[in-house]
Amino acid sequence: MDNLIRKSIIAMIMLVMYVPLNIWLSSSLFNLVMKVDIGIFYRYATDNKYGEDIFFSEKIDKETKVSQTIQEIFQLKGELQTDSIQDTFAKLLEDEHFFIQQIEKNSEYISYLTSKELTTEDLITYMNLIADLNSKIMNGSFYLSALILFLLMYLLFEFRLELYFIAGVLYIFTTLSTFTSGIFANIFFYPMRWMSQIMRVNLDYNFEEYAMYIEFLPTIKEAFLSFIIFDTVVLAWRERRKKRRTMKITEIYYSIDEIINVLSNLEVFNSNSPFIKVNKIKVDFNYLYKFTKTKKKDPALKEVRRLTLMLLYRNQSIALLTKDVLNVMERLKQELSKSIVFKSEIDQHYKFVMVSKQNAKLK
Structure with missing residues (x-):
């Protein structure tokens, strides 16, 4: 009984640590890429075709005044432009049709795209990928954070069967959810909302939040699978x-x-x-x-x-x-x-x- 209480407390502490660890890792991963080679981001957004900002670099801006066009778009929308490139692109793409209409008015920029054999579709794809960059890094940090905590629980606190049990439950849940196109997962929305309200964690718990958590479950599942591989190697050794x-x-x-x-x-x-x-x-x-x-x-x-x-x-x-x-x-x-x-x-x-x-x- 004492061991059960001890492990329950440890599990709760690890759960509390998960969010701050995830935030720290996200920031660290982003900064690491920035220090190693910022071109990694550009290659990601251009399907490995370009290692530099082919759409919005300072040189291009001097030639085409594209940044001024973007400012004008924000003024027309009555919104403030943010410092974050990801947020800026996300807001611009809220109305893609309007954005393309305005960007096409910049003939110099369109001429530049044509000279590089690029289209506005390529531009939209690039902006979408950059706007989604935080989410991609967050997925990686969700996985890495979970794996680190699992290994800590395994190596320091002798969690093994408990982790295997949770991994099994999660695997069944995600598999059924996949096979039923999300129908099975949605069954648990109301119980989760009820628990959230009872525990006063979030009185306004809605389906969008629930769906967001469900989207991250595959990363946790992969962390469990990585832990199982690690455990297998350790056992063999x-x-x-x-x-x-x-x-x-x-x-x-x-x-x-x-x-x-x-x-x-x-x-x-x-x-x-x-x-x-x-x-x-x-x-x-x-x-x-x-x-x-x-x-x-x-x-x-x-x-x-x-x-x-x-x-x-x-x-x-x-x-x-x-x-x-x-x-x-x-x-x-x-x-x-x-x-x-x-x-x-x-x-x-x-x-x-x-x-x-x-x-x-x-x-």
Whole structure:
């Protein structure tokens, strides 16, 4: 229950963070493109034909006075021209027919378009794409913001099944909505409006707002799919690392008996020099130590962790009494044999090896 409350609070915090993160990312993405190459925007709006403003650059304006024509259009409409190019184009295109009529009165500008083999249709297409630029960047930031939050929840707060469940629900919702041309999605408008009014989030919640949120769901779905791909890669990497670790600790476990025999013989037959350097024991105790760190509740492995730490942090070039090293190795063997968790791990590896050998024989 405590874990459920904790995760619910974390989920709410992430949800609150989503909007500011999205706004920040939108601004950052826009500024990044501006710094890297502003021509990216022009190529986007001209289907990669031009890397510069082919319709409204300063040079063109000096020759054709097109900016003056635009100002006159705003005056005729009784509206104020904004500083944002996107907003300016959006307002001009609210009445495309009127805009074309006025722009065609600028014979110098029309002559310029003709000289570049451009038409007013090309101009309208260009302006529409620029006007829609904020929305395109917003889509990218919606996706990226969601993906960042999903990864934070996954990596830091151990959300996994919860994210898979939400992804499944969202996928079903968007798929049904697509197959029914939006009919299924519209079923939830009134429940959403009712919830919005009950929670006093938005008392004037209307269908346009609901439709706007629905439009962004595919970007969230793509973020979930990206998370699932990431999770699959991480699981594969963890599985590979686990197999390697299990193989190593199995080798260590079965090599301890041999080490004990060698040390016992050294103690008997080399009594004149009863010392041995730790680096002479060719065993990588790091794998054993890392394994015990993940199994902190096992008392036997706790002692194994202490013993391996003692060997790892001991100066590798310093000679120790053979008897002391022998005692440590015997204690290691004893504690490892007592650990049910450890025995289960190496037994699992043994079964895997045997199955692999049988499969190899069948081939």
